[in-house]
Every structure is written in structure tokens, then in C-alpha cells.
Amino acid sequence: MNPLNLAWGAAFALLGMVFGSFSSLLSYRLPRDLPVGMTRSACPSCHHVLAARDLVPLLGYVFQHGHCRWCQKAISRRYPLMELTCALLFVVAFMAFGASLSGVLFAGLSFALLVVVVSDLETYIIPDTMVILVGVLGILWRWKVVPGFGDAFLGALLGGGLTLGLRALFLLLRRKQGLGLGDVKFIAVAGIWLGFEALPWLLVLGGSFGVVFGMAWQARNRLCRKKRTSRRKLPSYFPFGPALAFALYLLVLIQQRGYPWF
Template identity: 40%
Template sequence: MIASFNLPELALFALFGLVFGSFASAVSYRLPRGEPVAVDRSRCPVCKTALSARDLVPLLSWLVSRARCRHCQAPIPWRYPLMEFALAVLFVAAGRLAHADLMMAVCLAATFLGLLVIIVTDLEAGIIPNVVLLALVPVALAYRSCLGWSLTEGALGAVFGFALPWLARAGFRRLTGRDGLGFGDVKFAALAGLYLGPGGIGPFLVVAGGLGLVMGLLWRLSGRGEVFPLGPALCVALLIAVAFPEWLSLGYPE
């Protein structure tokens, strides 16, 4: 029988997911605006009133306030409870996927948190924050260590992950005079290579490309223009790869 965390432990993962989901929503709002992440208190973006602890209870505060600021009655966007709920689900998934390995659970949870922040910032502001990519580098190294994978191969994967999209970007620009990929996408692919190694970067790019085609089509059908953020597709592809490496023929060590 495969070991796993018990129900109370998974409930604790969900609780941590709610708390870090609130943190992720604040980070994804502040980073594109150049605001300090961990120093300043949370404030209503409309009336600028500093929020107290009663305003910051994940999900519950939003429900009790009926999705409105307690001070100015401005509507509170759905992004906040959705991110809190999503990360609670993802943290529970991390606990389930880790098979009672706490370090692996932490690596997966931290990865999911970073990916969620990137998805939201790219959708809302069209950027993949460097600070989030850098924060995920030690997480990627710890992830490989948990699986017994070579750190040297991880570094080689990062090189491949950077080089292949960069060459594609340079070639597209030479042919069309336009950028087909943002440089943030190239840097993200390097991070994916660090996680997956040289053997995983090819399948990852194929999956990300397929997801990008689907998401790009939906983006255009919704009338948002021809240029669409690729970050969400890259994030979903990496999430699948780190959660189920056997799906990309990477496998877990025996």
C-alpha cells in the first residue's frame, strides 16, 4: 500500500492553502504595480483604508462582507476568493501526490503557489515576475533532490529550456519582425528545464504548445485581440509535469 497523509493532515494542507492563497492574491496584485510585497499592510485598492485581521480571513471575510469593502462598500473582485480556494485545493493535491513525504509535499505546494501567481500576473498584467521565477529556483532544486535526480542534469535542462525557446523567438523575429514569445516565457522555460532536466523539456514544450494553441483560440474568440499571454499554458504544463512526471516519460526513481 502506498503511504499517504491522513484526513486531518490533508485538512491542515487545505488550511495552509487558504492562508497562502490570500498571500498569493496580494502578491499577484502588488508585483505588477511595483508595490512592496511583505512590508506594507493590505489596503482596500479603492478607499486605501488599511485592512484589519477581520477583513483578511480567507474566504470567510469575503462571504461575511458580501464581497464588498467594509469601509467604502466597493466590490471585492472574485479573484481573491478564487485564488484562496484554488490554492487550498492545490495544497491538498500536493499532500496527496507526495505520498506522505513532507519535503516533497512542501516542494509541490511551493511550486503550485508560484505557478498560480504567475498565471494571474500574466493574465492581468502580461508579465511573468522575475522575483517569482527566482524564488522557484531553490524549490526546483529541492524537488529534484527529493526524487533523487541529478542536479547537474537539472542545470543542463535549464540551458536547453532557455536555448530552444530563445532560438525560436529569434527566428520568428527575424522572419516577421515581431516577437512570437515574450522573454518572460523564455525564462520560464529555463525554470521548467531546471525542474524536468534535458529529457523532460521537449515533452514539456509540446504540452505547453498544445495548451497555448487552445488557450490562444479561446482568448481570440472572447474578443481580447490576437496577442495573448502564454504564461498560463506554460504554468499548467509544468504543473502537470511536476505532479505526474511519468506522464512525460520521466518517471520516479525506484
């Protein structure tokens, strides 16, 4: 790798850490309807407002040895893990698309998907703000990178319409929800990125990942039931958003390799 590419890669990684810190904030506050920009970050245990040096991505966690400097309670590992993950995702965006508009848009998609995954895992909610962001980025992608607004419109219409119909049918037959509205909206905006021809692959891959993830989720629940002393029943359903997000991420990458069947 030449020095210029190395510098660009480092810039994407640093930017990814910054956005990773923001993603940890959004994934916690958005699904809980907490204000995003009106309050300063604080320790969730003692509620002491954090200083600027405490908010430096990754380094803040390292310098504090993973504990709040005031109450000494352990800081959740979700924060450094999300910062590191987002940095890696931004580097992948640079390696796949270079320092270009495509790279920036794909990095933005990666950031939004990370928030979707963590929010859905923790709260079973896909924030509408992130769905809108994925949709807006998809429109820009279709405008500047992969032209085809007609294909994008059909993808969104069929994706949202088909899954909404399946959701209604499942509710009618089983008297319970099989697919959340957040998943329906996410599939609709994913159709903007992929177009209607690749939409079946999103459902196939998302469903396949969902089966694997669901099995792991059930195994985790069984393990938790054995260890926990409370009799509160753990939910048997699992969030489908992470499987859909992973499928969309992979399909956008694969499409750029020029495989026509995707």
C-alpha cells in the first residue's frame, strides 16, 4: 500500500472511531426516545457529566481502565467495541470503494446498519431515524453511483409491500406478529439500494442468517434460564434486524463486484 492510500485508510479509521462513538450514543438513546443533541454524555451509573478527554474514542476507555473516574463502576464494553467495529467498517468501505463518494456513502450505510443492529439487539426496535438515513443514502447512491431510480422505486415498493402483506397474513393465521414494522420499513429502504431484482436475495440471505441467529438466540436464552435466579420469562422471539442488516451489507458489496444475478 502506497503512503497516500495508507493515509486515507488511517483517516477512514479515525473517522470510523468518531462515528462509532456517535453510534453507541444513538443506539442507546434513539430507541428509548431520549434526547440526542440536547444533553451531554454522562456516566449511566453516577450520572456525572463526562469530560471531553473521557469521550475520546477507544483512548478514553483505555485511559480510564474501563471504569468511571468518579464512581469507579465498570464502563460497558459496548462503547469501545462499537467504536472499533465502526472503524473497521469504515476501513472496509475505503478498501472496497477507495476515497470516493462511493466510499463515503458505503461508510455511511455501515454506520447506520451498526446502529440498527445494536438497537434491535438491545430493545427490539429499529429506530425510524436510521431507516430514513439508510433511505436517503440509498437515494444518493442511486443518483451518483448506480443510476436507476425506477429500479430503486420498484425495489422499495415491492420490498415494503410484500413484507407488509406477509406480516398481515402471519398475524391473521397465527394471531401474533411474525415481523415487526421496523423490519418492514427496513426492507423497503433496502430495496432502494438493491433494486427489485436483488430483493429476493435480501430475503433469502436475511432469512438464512435469521435462522442461524435464531438458533443461537434460543441457545443463549436456555443458558440464561439455567443461570438466572429470577423466574421472569425471557422472550422467545428474536430481533430480525441484524440478519437483514448483514444481508444488505453483503449484497451491496457483492453487487459492486459485477455479479449480474445480484
